[in-house]
Amino acid sequence: MKALRLLARVTVLGAILACTTAARDPILVPEVSQHEVVVRTGFTGADLLLYGAVLQPDGTRAGQGSAYDIIVVLKGPSQPITLREKKRRLGMWINADSTSFRSAPSFYALASSRPLDDITDGKTRAIYELGLDWLQLSPIGSIDPTEQDHFARGLVDKRVAAGLYRQDESGVTISQDVLYQARIPLPSSVITGRYRAETFALKEGRVVASATSEVMVEKRGFERAVEVWSREDSFLYGIVAIMLSVGMGWIAGRLFSSG
């Protein structure tokens, strides 16, 4: 009896849930052109294509007036960092102030179908970390908010210049209100690790559907071997580096003097 009641409750609950979600949430099918980026000798960076389809809950395509806004974000592994600011002291530019962040993304690229300010408000953007102004950097220790903003802006500017952060507010193209795609370039200086590709569908300023997938950026073969080896057996690595340089110098000496 008890079990039956519980079962009934669960079914009802499930049905309600299914109804509400089915009624509200659009169908979002995201895909990434490659789930694995391999860093090898010729690696000069990669272009990732984040694409997919967005449909209305009933499976039809959104009409002209009720089209969804799409935002895609690719985020690299977060790192704790110290940010230092140079100031002019005694006529020289030297490191003066510094602050630390617990979780600065090593890579952050956002593409959206329209300017972010037109799509949604600051609150939503803060919640979902949408846009370079809304990165959650988690400062270590207490510093005053204006100072913190100043440093956060400094970090963003620096990484934008290096191609590690970008925000392209017309980077998502939506064709026929169904298919969307965005191209995100990875520079060769990206760090390896697990990257998260997040896709958001928004309507009237609210996130109505979201999905994430992963992209692994990995060193393989020789490049990986060298990196691991330099860390794990640094003495032998040092010896080999020395032998390489001495050997090459010696061989060149022999070649040139005999020839």
Next chain:
Amino acid sequence: MDVYLPIANLSVNGLVIVLLGGLTGLLSGMFGVGGGFLTTPLLIFYGVPPTVAAASAATQVTGASVSGAIYQHKRGGIDFQIGGVMVAGGIIGTGIGALLFRLLTALGQIDVAISVLYVVILGSIGVIMAREAIPELFGGRLAKLGKTPSKRRHHPIVANLPLRWRFYRSGLYISPLAPLFLGMAVGILTMLMGIGGGFLLVPAMLYVLGMSANVVVGTSLFQILFTTIATTMMHALTTNAVDVVLAALLLIGSVSGAQIGARFASDVRPELLRFILAMLVLMIAIRMAVGLTYRPEEIFTVVPL
């Protein structure tokens, strides 16, 4: 030709790096300097992280010095005795340099310290060299007539140090502490600046120690060879910043450059060589000074925690 550097974590144009190495090698063969003072700033300018640049430049200077040192050895241009003392000092110096490196990194002033060192050391050495070289070059006879040749062979401080050894090839009877301290100073600079220190060693050996000129270039190459070996090892163990791919690319250029440079050096008037080196050293110093006083493009620097 794009090549990915596994330690520096970025891809570079391999040809540019090889040419850069070639330029350094040319200097190495011509002047007996390691050329690291040129490689390190240029690599940093190219986008290689400063620590990786300094560490890999040191590895490259090793290779460039080998071919130069072998060439000089055949000419009988190395005083192994005084060179050995200097190498011992150099190894102690790299140890001290590693400690300083760690201290300055913790203080967040390593890049400023490196720039200031470049300006002060290259600037003063450059001025001294230019002052010597210009009258030699443009008015050899005039200078000889006007200036009475100085009587002292080596610096009074060197003459006053306790304990004296005879260094036959250098034609010296001085305290071994002088070359030991010289080697130590160069070792510290090698670790911090990624330089071989030849531009500092050659004039110091000539004007401070008073070594005979025909063994100066060879012995400085010998000292550079072993000090940079110690530096490579110290970096491999402490900073993990030696990029073998970067070093190999630099080496391809520099070992060839060193051979060409060594031949070239015997054909060109030594005064002209010294003048060119002086100008080169001054140029780098001025560039670094400008970099310190003008508002830098990048106000912020990121360091992993």
